[in-house]
Amino acid sequence: MALRHAVLAALLDEELSGYQLTKAFDLGVANFWHAQPQQLYAELTRLERDGLVTGREVVQDTRPNKRLFRVTDAGLAELERFTSLAAKPSFIRDDLLVKVQAADHVDAGTLIAQLTERAAFAQAKVDLFGRLLRTMRGDRAEEDFLRHGECIGPYLTCLRGLAFERGNRDWCEHAAAVLRDRQGARVQD
Amino acid sequence: MALRHAVLAALLDEELSGYQLTKAFDLGVANFWHAQPQQLYAELTRLERDGLVTGREVVQDTRPNKRLFRVTDAGLAELERFTSLAAKPSFIRDDLLVKVQAADHVDAGTLIAQLTERAAFAQAKVDLFGRLLRTMRGDRAEEDFLRHGECIGPYLTCLRGLAFERGNRDWCEHAAAVLRDRQGARVQD
DNA sequence: CTCAACATGTAAAAGGTTACATGATTTT
DNA sequence: AAAATCATGTAACCTTTTACATGTTGAG
Structure with a gap:
């Protein structure tokens, strides 16, 4: 279950909306994980439900409103816990x-x-x-x-x-x- | 659906049993794909059902009997077809x-x-x-x-x-x- | 006026992992 | 006597991909 940790890690240094996360993951700018937009929106919903991120609504005039997410203390603790677990080796699959x-x-x-x-x-x-x-x-x-x-x-x-x-x-x-x-x-x- | 093509490619140069394929895929010796034993046994069953590989029973004295598989003409044609399709880019996921x-x-x-x-x-x-x-x-x-x-x-x-x-x-x-x-x-x- | 970018989802299908199950033989 | 290797599967669960769905704004 590392997608959630990848999202947490991506949100550590900046507050992002689901759409902005999409850009980072979708286009492969995220060089440590890859995911589809649909996965990210779903994961953000789950992360917020579990209290690992919080979202705040940003009202925009010229653009649809968006929700910016940042990692909570509980989210950081979860990342710390994840880091202490043994990492699975990664394989090429191409x-x-x-x-x-x-x-x-x-x-x-x-x-x-x-x-x-x-x-x-x-x-x-x-x-x-x-x-x-x-x-x-x-x-x-x-x-x-x-x-x-x-x-x-x-x-x-x-x-x-x-x-x-x-x-x-x-x-x-x-x-x-x-x-x-x-x-x-x-x-x- | 590239697992099946990975299996076909792995069987091109040698006749292998499910167990031997497992060794190649499981331990990462296969440097182009990775898969669990369970996936391979299931895929071999499907491939044989679809006529892309054929298995022959090898009776062994000191070891349990095994089935060796090789690629059929239809299997080779399927690989050829797969090769002509656009390949998806591969991403790191670690x-x-x-x-x-x-x-x-x-x-x-x-x-x-x-x-x-x-x-x-x-x-x-x-x-x-x-x-x-x-x-x-x-x-x-x-x-x-x-x-x-x-x-x-x-x-x-x-x-x-x-x-x-x-x-x-x-x-x-x-x-x-x-x-x-x-x-x-x-x-x- | 059409296309790209912004913004967020739901639902179904496919693919992959983990746990469970069995049983013989060879090596330590 | 215990552990590793040979040999093959089933079933449940989790993850990922693909298809569908909607609506606005800015640029060409």
Whole structure:
């Protein structure tokens, strides 16, 4: 049941509405968890019912009203409790890897196209995470920021997201190059 | 519905029993998907019902009998069809990252301990994947194997698994070091 | 005038985890 | 004698995804 803890962790540093949370989770800006809008609205309702977050109505003139949520003391205690539990290992679970596993039996052209597309997607995330990191650390050097900064949790998870997407990009490019090479080699036979 | 395709992909190069598949998926040796034994037995039953795999009973003296499964032509066609569909992007979803996101609000000692444990786990997988890769390529150089080898799909996915676990290990070690440094810095204040 | 963004949900279906169940053999 | 490995499942529960539903405002 880690979605609720992911939501709590996301709300620690800023008050957000369900819609704003959606943006963070949905677009993968949250580099530690992913969730659909529907899940987030439902989870916020449950969290408020259980007293782990409180919402306050914000009346807006030009936009529909919204509810901003923040973590309560009970919510923080719940996060502390969660942190003390053993974490489950995380596994890769990826459609594209399934397809590459079957590379010797399926059409190479399709695979190359999908690997290329994924590499571009990963590169876009690399750029995004790079910008986010720069914003978070401001004009400080990374080393200095990590040693003395006040809010390093989100920075550390963003670093993991960056490394993950770099790994994705590099592997996709490499795998696509290997498959292209083999296409060329086959023609030469 | 990619579990079924993951099973098909895993059965492409060798005939396996449900139990043997379990070993591959359960322990994370399968670096492209993860699943519980119960899921695999259920999926094999469905796949056989749908004619995508066939099982044959192997009578054993000293061990309980087992059923070995292999992919049928219809199964291969289904994999081909799956490969031609757009792949969904994969996201990180990790308890430990949720905890690190909350690093500024929860106990650092607990986090350091969990990061250290995870780094060791990742290192064990790095070693395992390294051994698997060596076994797959035999005495050939990697470049030569990838260009001319017959079975490179599993090799490519294993490379991704290796890079992923290296990334995990490096990040865990870095994050733990950052948190330790800050503990030291706090004492000096 | 149409499309994107703001804002929040409900309900059904699919997928995944956990607990329960059984029973033989080999290793420690 | 106990624990690990081989071998296969069922059932209940929890989580996630997909489809449906509604209404306003600002930009092109």
